[in-house]
Structure formats: C-alpha cells, structure tokens
Amino acid sequence: MVTAVSFTLNGTAVAAVAEPAETLLSVLRHRLGDTSPKAGCLQGTCGACTVLLDGEPVLSCLLLADAAEGRRVETVRGLADGPTLHPLQEAFMDRFAAQCGFCTPGMIMAAKALLDRNPNPTREEVIEAISGNVCRCTGYLPIIEAILEAARRLAARR
Amino acid sequence: MRIRKELFADERDDDLAIVGKPVRRQDIEGHVTGRTTFFDDRLVPGLLHIRCVRSTHDHARIRAIDTREAERVPGVRRILRWADLPKKAHNILTIFNFGIDDEPALADGKVRYRGEPIVAIVAESLRAADEAVAKVRVDYDPLPAVFDVEEALKPDAPLVNEYIGRNWFRYWGDYDCQQIRFGDVEAAFRQADVIVEGRYQMSPIEHAPLETQGCIVVPGEDGRFTVYTCTQGLHFSLDNTAAQLRLDTNRLHFIGGTVGGGFGGKVDTVVEPLAVLAAMLTGRPVRYVFTRAEEMQVSSPRGAERVYITDGVTRDGRILARKIVHYHDAGAYSRLSTYGTIKSAAHHPGPYWIPNVWVDSFCVFTNRTPSSAMRGFGVTGGDFALESQMDAVARAIGMDPLELRIKNAYRDGDMKAHRKLTEGAALIECIQVAAELARWPLSEEARSASSRIGGGGDRGRVPPTPPARTRLSDRGEGERGRETSRIDAAERPSARATTPPPSWLRSEARAVEARAVEDGARRAAEGGEGRRREEQEPPEPPRPASGHGALRFSSVFGSRRR
Numbered sequence A: 001m002v003t004a005v006s007f008t009l010n011g012t013a014v015a016a017v018a019e020p021a022e023t024l025l026s027v028l029r030h031r032l033g034d035t036s037p038k039a040g041c042l043q044g045t046c047g048a049c050t051v052l053l054d055g056e057p058v059l060s061c062l063l064l065a066d067a068a069e070g071r072r073v074e075t076v077r078g079l080a081d082g083p084t085l086h087p088l089q090e091a092f093m094d095r096f097a098a099q100c101g102f103c104t105p106g107m108i109m110a111a112k113a114l115l116d117r118n119p120n121p122t123r124e125e126v127i128e129a130i131s132g133n134v135c136r137c138t139g140y141l142p143i144i145e146a147i148l149e150a151a152r153r154l155a156a157r158r
Numbered sequence B: 001m002r003i004r005k006e007l008f009a010d011e012r013d014d015d016l017a018i019v020g021k022p023v024r025r026q027d028i029e030g031h032v033t034g035r036t037t038f039f040d041d042r043l044v045p046g047l048l049h050i051r052c053v054r055s056t057h058d059h060a061r062i063r064a065i066d067t068r069e070a071e072r073v074p075g076v077r078r079i080l081r082w083a084d085l086p087k088k089a090h091n092i093l094t095i096f097n098f099g100i101d102d103e104p105a106l107a108d109g110k111v112r113y114r115g116e117p118i119v120a121i122v123a124e125s126l127r128a129a130d131e132a133v134a135k136v137r138v139d140y141d142p143l144p145a146v147f148d149v150e151e152a153l154k155p156d157a158p159l160v161n162e163y164i165g166r167n168w169f170r171y172w173g174d175y176d177c178q179q180i181r182f183g184d185v186e187a188a189f190r191q192a193d194v195i196v197e198g199r200y201q202m203s204p205i206e207h208a209p210l211e212t213q214g215c216i217v218v219p220g221e222d223g224r225f226t227v228y229t230c231t232q233g234l235h236f237s238l239d240n241t242a243a244q245l246r247l248d249t250n251r252l253h254f255i256g257g258t259v260g261g262g263f264g265g266k267v268d269t270v271v272e273p274l275a276v277l278a279a280m281l282t283g284r285p286v287r288y289v290f291t292r293a294e295e296m297q298v299s300s301p302r303g304a305e306r307v308y309i310t311d312g313v314t315r316d317g318r319i320l321a322r323k324i325v326h327y328h329d330a331g332a333y334s335r336l337s338t339y340g341t342i343k344s345a346a347h348h349p350g351p352y353w354i355p356n357v358w359v360d361s362f363c364v365f366t367n368r369t370p371s372s373a374m375r376g377f378g379v380t381g382g383d384f385a386l387e388s389q390m391d392a393v394a395r396a397i398g399m400d401p402l403e404l405r406i407k408n409a410y411r412d413g414d415m416k417a418h419r420k421l422t423e424g425a426a427l428i429e430c431i432q433v434a435a436e437l438a439r440w441p442l443s444e445e446a447r448s449a450s451s452r453i454g455g456g457g458d459r460g461r462v463p464p465t466p467p468a469r470t471r472l473s474d475r476g477e478g479e480r481g482r483e484t485s486r487i488d489a490a491e492r493p494s495a496r497a498t499t500p501p502p503s504w505l506r507s508e509a510r511a512v513e514a515r516a517v518e519d520g521a522r523r524a525a526e527g528g529e530g531r532r533r534e535e536q537e538p539p540e541p542p543r544p545a546s547g548h549g550a551l552r553f554s555s556v557f558g559s560r561r562r
C-alpha cells in the first residue's frame, strides 16, 4: 500500500516511500531524516512545520507527501551555503530572535519566502509574512527586527 | 541603557560588564540551522506509541473499563492500567520527603478531573493507538464536582482527593495552611483611619510551549532505559520516574536539556513513567508525546489563585495592618501546588514594612486540571494582588501610588513578618529611578527617601503577637472522607477571609471607595465573632532536614541586592 514519492530537497533529488495519507512533514522527518521542520500542533495552526514548496511557504503537517511529487522542497537545513550562513540565519543569531528554537526553522523559512519575493519589505509586510507562525518565547519583536536586518544585509550585498 | 552605578556604590563589587550588551546564546546556531536535536528528533526504528484514554467527566467513579474491542485492533501491543503500576500513587515532591503521594498515573477507579488518563494504549502506530482509544468503553458513575476554591472548603463539598482526605493540604502534618502571624492586626484595624478590602482572582494559564511534552524511551541490552525527554528538570524527572517505577536510578539514563519551550510546564514528569513502563513490559522502544489538544487540556496550567486582602491604613498613607487569605487552586492533585503555596506565604505581605501582618495561604483541591509550576507561581499571583491592592489603597486615601509605596517600602534593618531582618533593600531607589525616567513627579520627601535610612529601631523588633490557633480542623488524623472537611463555621477558611472593620469605621471605609469585595462586609461580619484562640503560639514549622525539602530549591529567601 505504500507509494513512492520523489522531489528535490534542498537541491538534491530524493525519493522515499510513503504510506497513504502520510504528510510531507512525516516523510521529511521520518523517512528522509530532515528533522528541521517541527511538529508543534499537526493541525495547521502553529507554523512550526513550514517548508517551501516551489518557493512558497506551506504547512507540511497538512500537506500530503504526494503533493510534493516532482517539485522543489526547501527546509532550513538547506539554507546555509556550506559553512556560510544565510543572512537570515546570521540576523536571527545577532538579534536574539530564537530562544527555545522550536519555532525557528519554520519562522526562517516563512521569512525566506518573503525576502525571495520582496527583498525590501516594510515592517508591516514582515509581520504579515510571519503571521501564521507562532512563537511562544520571543514576543516576536526580535524576530521582526532580525528579518528587517537580514533584508538590509542582503541589499548591501547586491 | 544606563546603569545607575552611583546607587549603593560603596556596596558594589560587580562591574555588570554584560548587562545591556548583546550576547549570543550558545545554542543558537543549532536553532537557526535546524540542527538542534529536540527529543522527538531522535529517529528510533521500531517505535511503539502511547495514547491514553482520558476521562470525559470532571469527577466520577469508574464502574467498569472494557478494553476487549480495543485489544483486537491490529497493532495494539499492550494496554496499561492502574493494576500495572509498580507504585499506585505518587507526588513529585515526595522524593524530597515533602507532601503526600496523591496521584495515580492511571485512574485508580475514580477520575478527579476531565482528561485524566484511565488506560494507556501501546501500539505499533499512532493510528492504531487512536483507533484503540476510541474502542475502549468506560462506564462512569458521575459524582458531583467542585470547581471553586471557596466552594471546595464548604463542609458539604464533594471530597476531591481521598489520598489527601480533605479538600485542602495540611502542612507539616499539622497546619491547614501556611500562616504568618506578626503583631495584632485586629487591634491595628481599630486604630486605622480607613479599611481597604480587595478580592483578586488569577486565571489558570496554560504554558502553551510550541513543543508539546513527550519522551522517547529506548531499552538497552544492559537492562537500562535511555530516555530522551523535554523535561525541564532532568535529574528531578529521572528520580521521580525511578521512584514511581520502583527502579534503581542507575537503570535510567536521561538525555535532554533541549526544551522546546517550558515555562514551568515540563517538570511534572507525567510522560516518562508510563513510557518507561511500556518499554519495560514490551521490551520495545516507546514514544509518548502529547497532542496539541492534550497539551492545552491536561498538562498542568498555572493554578488559579484567589487572594483577599484587608488593609488598615492611616490617612497619611501608613499601612498599619495587612490581613491576607490566599487560596491556591491545586486542581485534583498536588503536583507542585503545595510548594507554590509556601512561596506565596513567604512572599506576603509584599516588599513593605507593615507592623501587623496576618496571612493564611491555602492549597485547595478542586476537580480542575491539576495545576503546577509556572513562572513564579505563588509569587506572581500574590504580587498581582498586592500591587493592585496598593493602588486601591492609594485611591482610597487620595495619595499618589508611588508615594504610598515609597512610604511603606522595606528599609534596611526592618523586621519582616517572617522574622528576618531586612538587608539590601532597594525598592525605594528603584521607584525613584523609575519615576524619574517616566517623568512622574514625586514629592521632595519621596525623592530624598533612602532604603538605608529610617529602618530598624522599633521597626526592627518583633511586635507582641497574640497567640494563634494552630488548626482549623482539629479532627484528628485518620478520618477520611466528608467528615474531615466539616470545619466549624467560625473557623472555615472562607469565613475568615476578611477582618471585621469596627462598626464605627465601616461607613467611613465605604465612603472612600474601599470595597473591592462585593460581599466583603457580610463575610467580615460572619468571620468576626467566635474565632477560637489557641492557647499557644504555633511552633515554627519544622524545617526539612538538611538540604532536603521544598525550600531547598526556592529562591524566595534570597536577600542581597546584587
């Protein structure tokens, strides 16, 4: 009854078996060993499982693995370029935008989707972009600052 | 940021080099790269999963549990019941020789709150476990439930927890509450110009960590169990799991320290014992993780606290007497609420020198979700009440709220109601700096006040204190059930919540907006007569033996400024 699913994960072609109705989150975590997307609620309310599907943020706990067939999946594990961290990762560290760290992978991926689409967002646009991601620890302000800071650093590079 | 190093300059031996400077968390690179390993990121092959059948009633006797259909669900490996538990009831503080084992890990024939685990299904997949949960039939005999601390103390209230035997916790085997007796509040109320009463109610609050609590247990070939867990207290949870399973501690190896949000909600050690037991009985690795719904409904919240405060105040803003009755809603089981209650008593009457103080702090059982630790529990609720009351007092006498606080603040050398001399007081200076930054005008007197001046002397002595009763419910040990909760009306905690203002004072008190308690006057009148005085001052509560005891892990007795 298992089916095969294949897609690119952080630039690498991968294939995995999946049970019927198995979610992308489960395939990523349990079958491919990428545990960076987290299970905070498994009901689409917290955003901890956010990954990018063809560049768009999706809740991998609600998405059936089949939906990723042939597509491009990105997680925070693929964000760094070798030992060089992505400006979002650097800014999150500098701005103390992670405490327990459980929301962080999903939060950074939601932010990445925003900056890829809109390299120069306003504060309001940042808030909108992470409005589906719950953080219990930070109170959001350091996260918002970090994303704005990352946008500035990316702009300076261009 | 500016650090006011000129304050207490001669006492400082710090350079505060780190304050105000950005510092990187040592674990943050793992967080931003997705490499931090939370307990559930351990990929263990061959896992069994636990799901619990949970009570749909707030309070009920269980007539029968029928698991026959559930056992037939493919993939179900074991169904754990109360009979399987090596220790039939437990409390996480009894490993320190404090408290009473009052909570079964699976229902013991009765459920005392909605969501209480009754049986645990151990299955090859979560889907199989969920299917089996739905097929367990529990036949309940519903009992009347009680959800309010003061209702729970009434003589006819249903008994919540038979292990405790009454709806409140008895401290040191003797005291129905944590008490403070200092000076004579009744006499001082008669001298006061104004009596101000307040009733303050906290809500239970769920910690809501992003990571729900859970653990993965892997049995090793050496007879040991490796437990990957999100507990906030690794050794505390190891010791409690060992105690609950009657295992030597060297059979357990706890790995953790990476907590996906805790806030006090991950110390109760509710998942580890069942998961280790399941691993022992099946010989397989076991995972037990709360769903989001379980995290919100059945993990311990902050306890609801209700605080009554009566102050006797002079017109010029001196608090002469403060009487407090503080109720902690422990829910159905003590967990850490017994300790939170101690903390509240240690924290009252707030950071103020008040020459007459009377406090009763009760740990009360109700049919609500058991509450436990959360961010300063006991203290936070007390402070909310105390500082709201300070504002009410300020309004009642028409005084600036900061001036009132400065006037009554502890100063070095003051005797606290707990019979400790104040040292390192700094409230006055904190308020002065805060007022300056907020451009809040203070009088010359308040601006020139100092924590080092004006304390001690007469303020440094323990005032004559009338003998206090030692017990509310002098019924003797060994009584069980409803009998024990039958306390005399005059002695019932709820009836003693406030002090009767002398009749000549009452109209005046009312005139100055002093009534935050709707029924305060009535309760005051009820509580006014016929209180029994015991013959003698209560002895100091016995200190727990060297290094063991709830006080040991408390910071509430710290006293230094830096």
Ligand code: FES
Pocket (backbone or CB within 6 Å): A038, A039, A040, A041, A042, A043, A044, A045, A046, A047, A048, A049, A050, A059, A060, A061, A062
């Ligand atoms: S785990 Fe997917 S939204 Fe919470």
Ligand code: FES
Pocket (backbone or CB within 6 Å): A097, A098, A099, A100, A101, A102, A103, A104, A134, A135, A136, A137, A138, B210, B260, B261
């Ligand atoms: S850092 Fe803990 S939830 Fe966001």
